[in-house]
Amino acid sequence: MSQAILETRGLMKAFGGIRATDDLNLSVMPGELHAIIGPNGAGKTTLITQLCGTQFPDSGQVIFNGQDVTRVPAHARAHLGMTRSFQITSLVMDMSVLDNVALAAQAHMGSSYRLFKAARKDKPVRDLAMQCLARVGLDAQAHRLTRELSHGEHRHIEIAIALASQAPLMLLDEPMAGLGVEEGHAMVKLLKEIKGERTIVLIEHDMDAVFALADRISVLVYGHIIATGKPDEIRQNADVQAAYLGEESEAH
Numbered sequence: 001m002s003q004a005i006l007e008t009r010g011l012m013k014a015f016g017g018i019r020a021t022d023d024l025n026l027s028v029m030p031g032e033l034h035a036i037i038g039p040n041g042a043g044k045t046t047l048i049t050q051l052c053g054t055q056f057p058d059s060g061q062v063i064f065n066g067q068d069v070t071r072v073p074a075h076a077r078a079h080l081g082m083t084r085s086f087q088i089t090s091l092v093m094d095m096s097v098l099d100n101v102a103l104a105a106q107a108h109m110g111s112s113y114r115l116f117k118a119a120r121k122d123k124p125v126r127d128l129a130m131q132c133l134a135r136v137g138l139d140a141q142a143h144r145l146t147r148e149l150s151h152g153e154h155r156h157i158e159i160a161i162a163l164a165s166q167a168p169l170m171l172l173d174e175p176m177a178g179l180g181v182e183e184g185h186a187m188v189k190l191l192k193e194i195k196g197e198r199t200i201v202l203i204e205h206d207m208d209a210v211f212a213l214a215d216r217i218s219v220l221v222y223g224h225i226i227a228t229g230k231p232d233e234i235r236q237n238a239d240v241q242a243a244y245l246g247e248e249s250e251a252h
Contacts, residue, residue, distance in 0.1 A: 033191070096142065
């Protein structure tokens with residue numbers, strides 16, 4: 001079996017007396033779409049912030065491509081080949097769709113410090129940005145202001161930005177959040193097309209999307225992974241059923 005592209009070893013992060021991640025061990029293989037699910041408050045957001053480097057663990061390790069990146073900040077992890085989309089959109093709404101994606105392409109191509117040259121005027125940058133927009137079906141919208149597009153289209157722009165970064169690892173934090181039924185189907189279709197080309201870690205509440213997309217699923221409960229396996233294995237896992245049924249019972 002090939003070496004994991006991303007691992008956590010004994011990851012622990014506490015806030016007061018609450019362990020948001022608790023001896024968390026995760027292994028993501030190259031090229032797979034690995035979904036992380038769990039009840040509300042399970043520690044999913046804290047996990048992804050430690051994976052991308054916006055937060056450091058109290059103890060444990062994050063290993064990316066065989067390198068210990070536990071104390072490497074987010075911008076440096078991005079240069080190593082890790083990109084993240086956010087639960088709440090982080091686009092610049094008063095810029096064009098093309099400009100949003102071109103900035104990511106420009107950073108990847110090593111020209112991000114040419115501050116006085118618009119990214120869209122750099123032909124290689126513009127070409128890459130347009131290719132990524134075409135990939136998500138938004139090339140025809142390239143010159144519109146980002147704020148003029150729908151929430152679902154904003155989510156597709158974020159995927160285009162992740163593609164433009166050329167990062168081998170994409171961390172997607174609830175890309176289905178706020179999407180309607182048709183928009184959700186479009187996002188699942190897009191991720192299915194990308195799947196296998198990049199390694200994807202998907203944190204998502206939409207279980208239909210998770211089971212439609214994931215090669216493997218890890219279940220996080222109280223900061224600890226209680227099960228990892230293929231979708232059918234997770235569906236049938238008694239511990240997983242108990243964790244979700246327990247949450248449901250508490251809600252009632």
